[in-house]
Amino acid sequence: MTRFLFDTATSLNGWIADEHNSLGWLFAVExxxxxxxxxxxxxxxxxxxxxxxxxxxxxxxxxxxxxxxxAEFHGERPVYVFTTRDLPVPAGADVRFVRGPVAEALPAIRAAAGDRDVWVVGGGDLAGQFADIGALDEIAVSIAPVLLAGGAPLLPRRIESDRLRLVSARAAGQFARLVYAVGAPPADG
Incomplete structure (x- = not known):
């Protein structure tokens, strides 16, 4: 069964990109x-x-x-990019641009995944849109020993503890790795 996973790295204070939309801070960590x-x-x-x-x-x-x-990061996997603009595509890359709500794209994404998982790489707001419609099964966060002054938040949504269940917590080098199972949103919204 296809699972939807938001797997990302974040600063200790919850930013996934700095105020310049850069991940340079992440690559500086051992x-x-x-x-x-x-x-x-x-x-x-x-x-x-x-x-x-x-x-x-x-x-x-x-x-x-x-x-x-x-291919170093994406491999041969199809990549769905949610955008409202026309963007360039590297030669040979399987990039599929999506306009509109996440819910409308789910059938095509599920079909492309087959029996494999879907990795919601980022950003946090996009992952939040999956969570909003009950199409996010897991949040995995690698917390880096970095504090940023601002930027893009990890997941700019309020998701209560009744929807999140800790699956694992461990050290991974300089990172703290947390994995949570995500439950469905309440029926009333």
């Missing part, structure tokens, strides 16, 4: 530039990204000029 494979969703058959995450990845690795680098 182990941040090459995370342990056990920290990445092993069964992800599809990746989902917001346009800010997608554009940052394009720029950071200069993927338009070096499309061969695309």
């Amino acid at each position: 182990g941040g530039d090459s995370p342990d494979e056990s920290l990445l969703p092993a069964n992800a058959g599809v990746l989902v990204e917001g346009s800010t995450t997608y554009e940052w990845l394009l720029a950071e690795s200069d993927l338009l000029a070096h499309p061969e680098k695309w």
Whole structure:
């Protein structure tokens, strides 16, 4: 059965990108530039990204000029990018642009994933949209020993403790790794 996973890294004070939409702070942490494979969703058959995450990845690795680098992170998996704009695609990359609500895109994303998981890479608001409609099964967070002054919040939604169940907590190098199962939203909203 396909599961939807929001798996990300965050600063100790809850920012997933700094005020310049950069993840440079993350890569400066020991182990941040090459995370342990056990920290990445092993069964992800599809990746989902917001346009800010997608554009940052394009720029950071200069993927338009070096499309061969695309597979280093994305592999051969299809990538759904939620955007309202026309964006470039690295040569050979399987990028599928989505306009509109998450709920409308779910059937296509599920079909592309088959019996594998869907990794909601980021950002936090996009993951929140999945949570809003009850289509987020797990939140996995690698907390870095960094404090940022501001930026993009981890998940800009209020999700009460009755929807979150701690699955695991452990040290992973310099990171604290927390995994929570996510329950369905209340029937009244």
